[in-house]
Each structure stands twice: as C-alpha cells, then as structure tokens.
Amino acid sequence: MFGILRLCIGLCMLCYGSYSDMIRREVTDTVWLVMGVSGMIFAIIELLIGSLSPIQVFKSLLIASIFATLLYILNFGGADIKAIISLSILFPDFPCTPVTGIPLLDIPVLSVLINSLLIAISAPLFIFFYNLGKRNLSPLMFLGYRVEIPALRRLKNFKLMHEIEDTGEMKYVWGGIEPSEEILNRLEELARHKKIENVWVTPELPFIVYLTAGFITAIFYGDFISYLVLLFH
Numbered sequence: 001m002f003g004i005l006r007l008c009i010g011l012c013m014l015c016y017g018s019y020s021d022m023i024r025r026e027v028t029d030t031v032w033l034v035m036g037v038s039g040m041i042f043a044i045i046e047l048l049i050g051s052l053s054p055i056q057v058f059k060s061l062l063i064a065s066i067f068a069t070l071l072y073i074l075n076f077g078g079a080d081i082k083a084i085i086s087l088s089i090l091f092p093d094f095p096c097t098p099v100t101g102i103p104l105l106d107i108p109v110l111s112v113l114i115n116s117l118l119i120a121i122s123a124p125l126f127i128f129f130y131n132l133g134k135r136n137l138s139p140l141m142f143l144g145y146r147v148e149i150p151a152l153r154r155l156k157n158f159k160l161m162h163e164i165e166d167t168g169e170m171k172y173v174w175g176g177i178e179p180s181e182e183i184l185n186r187l188e189e190l191a192r193h194k195k196i197e198n199v200w201v202t203p204e205l206p207f208i209v210y211l212t213a214g215f216i217t218a219i220f221y222g223d224f225i226s227y228l229v230l231l232f233h
Contacts, residue, residue, distance in 0.1 A: 002042050002051075003095030007219065009038050010090050014083070014212040021079060021206040022157055032082040039090030056106070057092040063110045064088030080207045087112060087215070100222030100230075111223035116214025118224050120207070127203075140172075144202035149191040152184060152199070161200040168195035176202050 013035050017027045046052035068081045091108040103111055124142040131141035144161050159176030160183070168190055177183065190196045217224070 002046060006039070006042055006090050007095045009035060010087065010095075010215065013086075014208070014215055017079065017083065018206070018209045018212045021077075021208050025206075027079040027082075027208065029082070032079075032086045035086035035090045039086065039092075043089065043092060052092060059105075059107050060088040060092040060109055063107050067109075067113055076207060080211065083208055083211055084109060084113070087211075091219075095219065098218070098220060098222035100227040103223040103226040105226075108218065111218040111226070112211065112214045114214070114223060114225050115218045116207075116210045119213050119217070120210040123203075123205075123210075138200070140200055144200045146198045147201050148198045149187050149196065152179065152187065152201075155201065157204045157206070158201040159204055161202050164190065164196060164199065166190070166195075170199075176204075 013031045017031045020027045020031075043052060043057055047054065047057070064084050064087065068084050071081050071084070088109040091112075093106065094102050094108050127145060128142045131137070131145055134145070136146050140161060147155065158179065160179055161172060161176055162170035163173050163177060164170055164187060187196065187199065
C-alpha cells in the first residue's frame with residue numbers, strides 16, 4: 001500500500017514540477033515539501049512496523065547528499081537539488097519491482113540519476129533522427145532543428161543558434177542566443193522582407209524533465225546500467 005502511495009505522489013509531483021519549470025522557469029517549494037514530508041511519514045511508519053531497513057534509508061540519503069553536493073558545485077538549479085533530496089526521502093527502496101528486476105545496490109535515487117543522465121546524453125541522437133526524418137541535413141543536426149519564423153513565439157525553452165545579419169546571413173554563435181523580444185521582432189521583420197524563412201534553434205530542457213524521465217524508466221523498467229551489465233555478463 002505504501003509503495004503505491006509513494007509512487008502516485010512522486011509521479012504527480014515530478015510531472016507537475018517538470019511542467020512548471022518548462023512553462024514558468026520555476027518550481028514551487030510545495031512540490032518538494034509534499035514529497036519530503038510524505039516520504040518521512042511513510043518511512044517512520046515502515047521503520048516502526050519493520051517493513052523498511054534503517055540501512056536502506058541511510059544508503060538513499062547518503063547517495064542523494066553526494067549527488068546534490070555535486071550539482072550544487074556545478075551550479076545546477078535549486079529545483080534539481082531539492083528534487084533529488086525529496087526522491088531519496090520518498091523512495092528509500094523501490095515501490096515495485098521493475099521489469100528488469102531490482103538493481104544489486106537497491107538505491108532508487110541512484111538508478112533514477114543514472115537513467116536521467118543517460119537520457120540527457122542520448123538527447124542529441126533523438127534530435128539527429130528528427131532532422132534526418134525532416135531532411136534537415138546540416139552539421140548542426142545533432143544540436144538543434146529548424147523552426148519557421150512565425151512559430152518561434154510559440155516555443156518554450158530554446159536558444160537561437162545563429163546571429164542573423166540584416167542581409168539574412170547567419171553566423172553560428174557558440175552557446176546560442178537568448179530570444180529576446182527585440183531579436184524576435186527583428187527576425188519577423190526580416191521574414192516579412194523575404195530575407196529569411198526559418199532559423200536553427202537548440203532546445204534547453206530543464207534537468208528536472210530528464211529527472212522525471214529517469215524516474216519513470218528506473219521505477220517501471222529498471223536501472224539501465226545494471227541491466228546492461230547483467231546482459232553482457
């Protein structure tokens with residue numbers, strides 16, 4: 001019963017947090033408080049009735065603390081750090097058995113982080129195949145994709161990959177350009193004069209989105225690395 005409750009709370013809060021971060025670029029602390037407080041309540045009850053080991057709780061909090069410190073040093077957002085700590089409290093053990101089985105270390109937050117990082121690293125491959133399907137052949141097809149100028153204002157979380165000259169010529173900019181109102185107006189003006197039709201943009205998804213994807217895959221499918229190790233053992 002506690003496993004199902006934890007799963008429902010975790011999934012709902014992470015999905016809401018991802019949506020909020022993508023739309024508003026911030027996540028209310030209420031999300032992490034709900035996860036953390038409910039996790040502590042469930043953990044206390046399960047420790048008292050003997051269905052949860054103190055060692056399991058310690059392992060989860062230790063791993064989360066290490067990774068949270070690393071993310072802080074690397075200047076990640078506060079929402080990402082709070083998400084990891086909250087996950088470690090809410091999920092000291094797996095709420096259900098994944099398809100590939102429970103990993104040897106049996107630390108859900110570690111499996112979530114591993115899967116999240118692998119999904120984030122593989123994102124350029126998805127972009128590449130998207131461009132391949134659209135026949136957007138370019139050296140940039142691993143990093144971004146073409147967007148028609150009128151569609152730019154509907155996009156969220158992206159950067160322009162080029163500086164656009166008044167003639168319509170494009171100059172690649174390392175790190176991308178934030179699409180300010182002034183820049184968007186200028187691009188629309190160039191489009192009206194038929195000097196440019198589309199631009200290359202690169203997506204900037206918040207890490208919490210990858211964290212949510214990592215959570216879903218880790219809990220329901222399993223730890224990617226552990227599965228590969230067992231597969232080739």
